[in-house]
Amino acid sequence: MRLSAGMTAVVTGAGGGIGRSLTVRLAAEGLRVVAADVEEAALDATAVLAGTPGVDVSTCVADVADPGAVEALADHAWTTFGGVDLLCNNAGVFQGGLLWECSTADVEWTLGVNLHGILNAVRAFVPRLIGQGTPAHVVNTASMAGLMTAAFTGPYTISKFAALAASECLAKDLAAVGAPITVSVLCPSLVATGIARSRRNRPAGLAAPLSESGAFVEQVLADTTATGLSADDVAAIVVEAVRRGDFLIPTRPSYAGQIGGRTEDLLALRLPRTPDID
């Protein structure tokens, strides 16, 4: 997909991490960006980094798990910039722990943001994108955790497998109806962001005590993501991949061995191995 100055992008989870870097990178490429997040102050800081707030970038506080808020985000984008060419469904949260220790609220929160956040945006944006009649592109952020499994990561991994499946189904639905809209799925390996501090955004209505196993994996995630790629590097990878027209956007060469090993194990009817993650 061609990305050029004057086009409009929407980025969710733009208050920090990969979403902030994507917003800044797309603005640097000359796109106007609607940046959305639940953290208003962080979002405002992103807008300042990206250019002139209100001109190059417009902010919108929106919880992607709330269908009404995502409809309002789409209204905001069309009202502010008159259309959308690139939609980046990037907002995401991490919740782990032994599966039998994860509460219904743990799973609801994780699926609410990581899966329903994408589906809410599909419903709010895709009919409008089709209505524009011009080429457009959707990038959903899943994870390498959408392509491989590991202990202590149940809610997150389940949500990311679902996000990957949603991206494949969306791409096929759009092709089936002949819409000029394409889809990519970003599957990062480790990235140095605030993902291990996701609980800062957990709504009070879905609060639940953190289990010992949940606390353990949160610490592992904090330690390992600190060694990951920078969010700026990931944003650059995304822009290049969208321009090339890639569906799958990995961030490390290790993705090939990880997918290959999993496929080999499944073909041999074995439980897929847990690869090292970088």
Ligand SMILES: NC(=O)c1ccc[n+]([C@@H]2O[C@H](COP(=O)([O-])OP(=O)(O)OC[C@H]3O[C@@H](n4cnc5c(N)ncnc54)[C@H](O)[C@@H]3O)[C@@H](O)[C@H]2O)c1
């Ligand atoms: N960091 C990694 O190692 C890694 C690896 C694979 C995938 N990912 C994915 O990348 C995406 C971005 O995460 P990140 O690593 O930049 O983490 P991050 O915590 O730094 O950024 C996530 C952003 O999403 C926002 N957010 C959280 N809940 C929201 C909601 N309900 N509605 C709107 N915004 C919300 C947060 O306020 C934050 O600004 C997520 O989907 C995550 O699962 C991250």
